Amino acid sequence: MFRFTTIKDYHAALQVNQLSCAQVVxxxxxQIQKHSDLxxxxxxxxxxxxxxxxxxxxxxxxxxxxxxxxxxxxxxxxVLCYKDHQVSAASKILENYTAIYSASAIxxxxxxGAIIIGxxxxxxxxxxxxxxxxxxxxxxxxxxxxxxxxxxxxxxxxGVQMDLCMVSLGSDTGGxxxxxxxxxxxxxLKPSYGRISRYGLIAYASSFDQIGxxxxxxxxxxxxxxxxxxxxxxxxxxxxxxxxxxxQSNTPLPKRVxxxxxxxxHPGLDPEMKNKFIDYIQSLQHSGYTVxxxxxxxxxxxxxxxxxxxxxxxxxxLSRFDGVKFGHRTKQPISDLTxxxxxxxxxxxxxxxxxxxxxxxxVLSAGYFDAYFTKAQQVRKQLVNFTEELFxxxxxxxxxxxxxxxxxxxxxxxxxxxxxxxxxYTVYANLVGIPAISIPxxxxxxxxxxxxQAMSATFQEETLLAFSAxxxxxxxxx
Ligand code: GLN
Numbered sequence: 200m201f202r203f204t205t206i207k208d209y210h211a212a213l214q215v216n217q218l219s220c221a222q223v224v225x226x227x228x229x230q231i232q233k234h235s236d237l238x239x240x241x242x243x244x245x246x247x248x249x250x251x252x253x254x255x256x257x258x259x260x261x262x263x264x265x266x267x268x269x270x271x272x273x274x275x276x277x278v279l280c281y282k283d284h285q286v287s288a289a290s291k292i293l294e295n296y297t298a299i300y301s302a303s304a305i306x307x308x309x310x311x312g313a314i315i316i317g318x319x320x321x322x323x324x325x326x327x328x329x330x331x332x333x334x335x336x337x338x339x340x341x342x343x344x345x346x347x348x349x350x351x352x353x354x355x356x357x358g359v360q361m362d363l364c365m366v367s368l369g370s371d372t373g374g375x376x377x378x379x380x381x382x383x384x385x386x387x388l389k390p391s392y393g394r395i396s397r398y399g400l401i402a403y404a405s406s407f408d409q410i411g412x413x414x415x416x417x418x419x420x421x422x423x424x425x426x427x428x429x430x431x432x433x434x435x436x437x438x439x440x441x442x443x444x445x446x447q448s449n450t451p452l453p454k455r456v457x458x459x460x461x462x463x464x465h466p467g468l469d470p471e472m473k474n475k476f477i478d479y480i481q482s483l484q485h486s487g488y489t490v491x492x493x494x495x496x497x498x499x500x501x502x503x504x505x506x507x508x509x510x511x512x513x514x515x516x517l518s519r520f521d522g523v524k525f526g527h528r529t530k531q532p533i534s535d536l537t538x539x540x541x542x543x544x545x546x547x548x549x550x551x552x553x554x555x556x557x558x559x560x561x562v563l564s565a566g567y568f569d570a571y572f573t574k575a576q577q578v579r580k581q582l583v584n585f586t587e588e589l590f591x592x593x594x595x596x597x598x599x600x601x602x603x604x605x606x607x608x609x610x611x612x613x614x615x616x617x618x619x620x621x622x623x624y625t626v627y628a629n630l631v632g633i634p635a636i637s638i639p640x641x642x643x644x645x646x647x648x649x650x651x652q653a654m655s656a657t658f659q660e661e662t663l664l665a666f667s668a669x670x671x672x673x674x675x676x677x
Contacts, residue, residue: 201226203365206271206419213259213270220252220259220270220314227272227316231363237339237348239357241277242285243317248272251314266312267426273308274358274367277318278325279410280399281305288401289333290323292547293526302399303434304368304410304427311426316364319354323549324517325370325403327351328378328621331612332551339608340382342647346605349379352413356383359413366414366423372403373505374601374625376411377637377652381600384639384648386671388412388420388664391657392632393438395424396431402516404509405436407629417638417668421445424660443661450661452669453594456488459495462598467620469603472649475641476599479651486673490597493589498627500578502619505626507562507575513552514559520547554615579630586631590656595666597653598624600637604647624652634660638667640674 201223203209212218228245255270275281278288280298287293301309308315322332330338330353338353340346341361348357352369356379359367369376371389380387389411397408410427414420422445429442458480463473483490522528522543529542548556562571589596601621611618628635634657637650651670655663 203362203415205416206268206365206422209271209365210269220255221249223270224248224252224272224314224316227362227364230361231317234341234361234363237341237344237357237361238320238336239338239354239361239363240274240317241287241289241320241335241354244284244315248314248316255312255314266310267422268308269312271313272316272365273313274316274319274355274364275305276321276352276355276367276369278321278370278401279305279318279368280401281315281318284318286318286401287334288324289321289335290548290552291334291527292520292544294334296526298399300399303396303431305399307427308368319352319358319367321354321369322351322375323552324401324513325351325372325375326513326551326555328374328618329606329608329611330354330379331608332549334549337608340605342384343605345607346647347382347608349382349601349605351375351379352411353379355413356380356385356387359383359385359415366412366419368427369411369413370400370403371409371411371629372407372509373629374622376413377600377625377635377650378621380413380637380639381650381652382605382647386414386417386420386639386667387637387650388414388424389628389635390424390428390660391438391634392629393436394428394634394658394660396434396437398431398433404512405516406512407505407509409629417636417664417671418446420636421448421664421668438658440658445660445664448661448665450665453655453662453666454488455593456483456490456595456597457493457589457593458490458597459498460492461495461498462624465498465602465623467602467623468599469643471643472599472602472604472641479640491593497578497582497585498623501582501627501630502623504575504578504582505622505630506558506619507571508579510555510559511563511572512559514556514563517548517552517556520544522547551615582627583631586633590633590659594659594662595653595655597651600624600650600652604643604645604649628654633657634663636663636667638671640670
């Protein structure tokens with residue numbers, strides 16, 4: 200039976216005709232079927248994926264040049280537009296909406312020969328940390344179906360975890376790729392803000408959102424990044440810095456590592472995870488790394504700052520879903536336009552999305568703007584300055600990805616503020632725009648995996664990936 204290891208191995212097997220893309224797609228379709236109770240996918244593009252596999256097999260047989268992602272089976276989070284396919288952001292308000300163009304990242308995947316197998320479940324409009332906020336039902340963690348997979352890109356994490364696809368694309372506004380990667384035991388990469396075009400990504404908070412990658416190995420994430428990163432005329436926030444060949448990079452291993460004292464002393468951090476993290480720091484020091492503890496007095500401000508700014512941006516971004524231009528429109532009798540908006544939005548948006556629109560509208564309202572929004576912007580600026588200074592001295596910053604392992608379904612669903620605290624280590628990277636990754640280095644005695652989060656200076660993905668790959672390889676060999 201087919202067993203996926205890396206894209207490189209897969210390509211080698213295709214080249215010697217040990218496998219065909221069609222056999223592989225068949226394998227993934229049966230896996231998706233077998234694990235349908237996990238709700239990883241909202242829709243599977245079965246026939247289309249199979250047809251594309253057959254076309255790619257024919258191309259190979261003719262000796263034609265092959266793309267970097269030839270035959271790679273990819274799942275996409277249901278916030279990425281794929282022309283002529285439905286996209287809903289896991290929301291009732293976009294039910295039956297069909298994308299009229301493809302996201303630039305999707306175009307780039309396709310132009311390098313990838314096969315898109317389906318759209319993956321997530322928290323509604325990417326708001327959440329447990330994937331329980333989906334209008335299509337919660338996603339379950341494949342390692343323990345009583346537990347959450349994390350969110351908001353939970354379906355995409357489970358896709359890679361349970362071999363329902365080879366790699367997947369998610370989006371990360373405050374941790375939505377890294378946190379589910381941590382809970383599911385896979386690699387989750389959020390590149391720098393501006394590395395990948397957001398054109399065709401349904402916006403949650405535009406100055407934070409970034410497309411991210413789930414994979415089993417750092418090497419595969421590097422290859423996918425290399426394909427989807429780079430300048431795009433459709434998104435002026437994308438950097439025009441050249442895209443390095445991340446998968447071929449021979450950047451020297453960074454040796455100067457920092458961590459924040461406050462991440463370790465944080466009262467919410469699981470004690471066993473704390474001990475493992477401390478042991479890990481020592482093992483890095485033994486292998487010749489400089490690892491310094493840094494004061495980060497702003498840690499307790501990052502979650503409030505994140506939620507003020509992202510909800511403000513969301514209240515503006517989501518105003519286009521009004522029952523007139525897009526998606527769901529109320530069928531109830533209405534007397535005026537305002538009522539049409541109110542009823543359509545009340546019926547179409549779930550509870551968490553409504554809460555955030557209200558919160559965002561509140562922090563932007565005339566009497567409170569300076570007290571909340573302006574203040575939060577000031578904190579963000581301070582964080583940016585602090586980060587620039589930090590990375591003038593260090594190359595990599597490490598922390599646990601999340602303070603606990605995957606929690607039980609329903610455990611935090613009724614207490615949003617508890618859920619928000621799970622984002623304590625991840626939102627910082629989005630506030631300052633730096634790249635960050637979660638790599639599955641650890642296992643808890645409760646049986647669940649957990650990750651190491653590593654971050655580097657803006658656009659220093661090569662450094663980050665070199666460090667992460669070496670840590671994963673070291674763990675495999677130990
Ligand atoms: N859990 C965070 C939130 O609910 C992150 C979401 C995300 O990155 N899309 O906002």
